[in-house]
Amino acid sequence: MLEKLSLDGRVAVITGGGGGLGTAISLALAEAGADIVVTDFRPEDGEKTAAKVTGVGRKSVFFRADVTKSDQVNNMMAKAIAQWGKVDILVNCAGIVREEQPKPFWEISDFEWHRGIDTNLAGAFYCSRAVAKHMVERKYGRIINIASGFGMRGRRNSFMYNAAKAGVILFTMSLALTLSRDGIRVNAVAPGLFQTWGGAARYDAAAPFIPMGRVGQAPEIGPLAVYLASDASDYSTGEVFSIDGGALFSGYAPVNYVPVVSIDK
Amino acid sequence: MIPKEFSLSGKVAVVGGAGRSWLKELASYLGEAGADVVLFGQDEKQMAAAAQAVKTMGRRAITITTNVTSSREVEKMVAKAVGQFGQIDILVNSFDLQFAKPLVEVTVDEWNRVLATNLNAVFASAKAVGKHMLERKQGKIITISSGLAERGLPNSTAYCTSKGGVIQFTRALALEWARQNIRVNAIALGWMAEGAEVQDETWRNLLTHYIPVARFGQPDDLAAVLVYLASDASSFVTGSTFYVTGGLMAHG
Numbered sequence A: 001m002l003e004k005l006s007l008d009g010r011v012a013v014i015t016g017g018g019g020g021l022g023t024a025i026s027l028a029l030a031e032a033g034a035d036i037v038v039t040d041f042r043p044e045d046g047e048k049t050a051a052k053v054t055g056v057g058r059k060s061v062f063f064r065a066d067v068t069k070s071d072q073v074n075n076m077m078a079k080a081i082a083q084w085g086k087v088d089i090l091v092n093c094a095g096i097v098r099e100e101q102p103k104p105f106w107e108i109s110d111f112e113w114h115r116g117i118d119t120n121l122a123g124a125f126y127c128s129r130a131v132a133k134h135m136v137e138r139k140y141g142r143i144i145n146i147a148s149g150f151g152m153r154g155r156r157n158s159f160m161y162n163a164a165k166a167g168v169i170l171f172t173m174s175l176a177l178t179l180s181r182d183g184i185r186v187n188a189v190a191p192g193l194f195q196t197w198g199g200a201a202r203y204d205a206a207a208p209f210i211p212m213g214r215v216g217q218a219p220e221i222g223p224l225a226v227y228l229a230s231d232a233s234d235y236s237t238g239e240v241f242s243i244d245g246g247a248l249f250s251g252y253a254p255v256n257y258v259p260v261v262s263i264d265k
Numbered sequence B: 001m002i003p004k005e006f007s008l009s010g011k012v013a014v015v016g017g018a019g020r021s022w023l024k025e026l027a028s029y030l031g032e033a034g035a036d037v038v039l040f041g042q043d044e045k046q047m048a049a050a051a052q053a054v055k056t057m058g059r060r061a062i063t064i065t066t067n068v069t070s071s072r073e074v075e076k077m078v079a080k081a082v083g084q085f086g087q088i089d090i091l092v093n094s095f096d097l098q099f100a101k102p103l104v105e106v107t108v109d110e111w112n113r114v115l116a117t118n119l120n121a122v123f124a125s126a127k128a129v130g131k132h133m134l135e136r137k138q139g140k141i142i143t144i145s146s147g148l149a150e151r152g153l154p155n156s157t158a159y160c161t162s163k164g165g166v167i168q169f170t171r172a173l174a175l176e177w178a179r180q181n182i183r184v185n186a187i188a189l190g191w192m193a194e195g196a197e198v199q200d201e202t203w204r205n206l207l208t209h210y211i212p213v214a215r216f217g218q219p220d221d222l223a224a225v226l227v228y229l230a231s232d233a234s235s236f237v238t239g240s241t242f243y244v245t246g247g248l249m250a251h252g
Helices: A020-031 A043-055 A070-084 A110-138 A160-182 A218-229 B023-032 B044-056 B071-085 B108-136 B157-176 B201-210 B219-230
Strands: A011-015 A035-040 A060-064 A089-092 A141-146 A184-191 A240-243 B012-019 B036-041 B061-065 B090-096 B139-146 B182-189 B241-244
Touching (some): A035 A070, A060 A070, A070 A110, A110 A160, A110 A184, A160 A184, B012 B023, B090 B108, B139 B157, B157 B182
Parallel strands (some): A011 A035
């Protein structure tokens, strides 16, 4: 049964493919057999990922696109489909975590609001819209939206990110129901805190607040992406897969609160 | 290519079944990934078939007849399993006793039997195997629950309660053992083929049209997700519930 995890002969498009999770997902899908179209608005980072994919023996190409611009997305997807004749898998991984600098809520500008919502939510919509008709015509497709545990929980001074990621989760559910009879599966991954850029020291302060006591390493998301990109997950759609070291269902008390109370007073 | 992280080579899995448990299939997926398997429960015919399936794959398998609702018997089972294979890396709980009737007709005995099998047995086996896992500071525990842990269904109070309990048990234990390198996760199933609901043609057609992917689930739909949660592929996953319901959880 496990042979269903193989992605031999599949073509995947990874948005945000130059980032930490995007690179890890690109490589994991490639190692499972898929050829990879890397897209990102940062050409250097995207080209780097494409070169790494080639390094593990799969075909790869980089197309630049800003996911907040639907004309660029449509153009990128048309080129992606033309490249090897089809797209089987779309991973919406492009996103921005937070503003350049924290500021009082009432000072967030319209521009900042729209940038946060557009990158994290509209981007997933534009990319899915650009590929969905092609997938419906072929009666096959896998769409994986990288959401976040913060799409289900609040966080101080984090508005666009949390609201957009919550939107990604509900977008996932509605799109899954819409396309479920056409051989297309749409699922979300909700990562917790991963070390995606910079050194480990950046994450030292956060690690104690995660039940497992550490942040995730980017390659750890790979096998889950392969599972959801493959035929092995044919019976899951519209669902959210958490990978967060236990974070989602903590939060009711500090991690180090471990009560011991007798049942008899 | 199957990602190498999914390998269970050198691992020992203990799989408990009661009721509708797909013991043979679950055991064979673990065996296929390279694990040796210990089967426990009371359905000896089902356990023997499961052990045979694992052996066919060139892995070792034993069966230990156990009343899964008895803590004492489960503890004895763990001692035997460790005695035989030296270690336990993975525990899979697949306890699924079902019935459906109006609440006012549910007897105390029926209520207790469902809670004992579906929920108390999860407690007993996680506790007994967990002691061993805590000593080794490693382990994976997988509970099998249902979409009915999160959704309601008429005439199903006992079942919904038990399966909801399994998921909350999973979350709470995941936090308790998160720093001991023991991962605790749940798989939640949807409408599976072979159940009572597929016997009746009217209900079968109704549900088939209702399920977003337009078919009942098959045990094979669990293969990869089971091995994912049992293996190093899920090294950063704990306290999670992976739904395999054909899209039901997205329904309004």
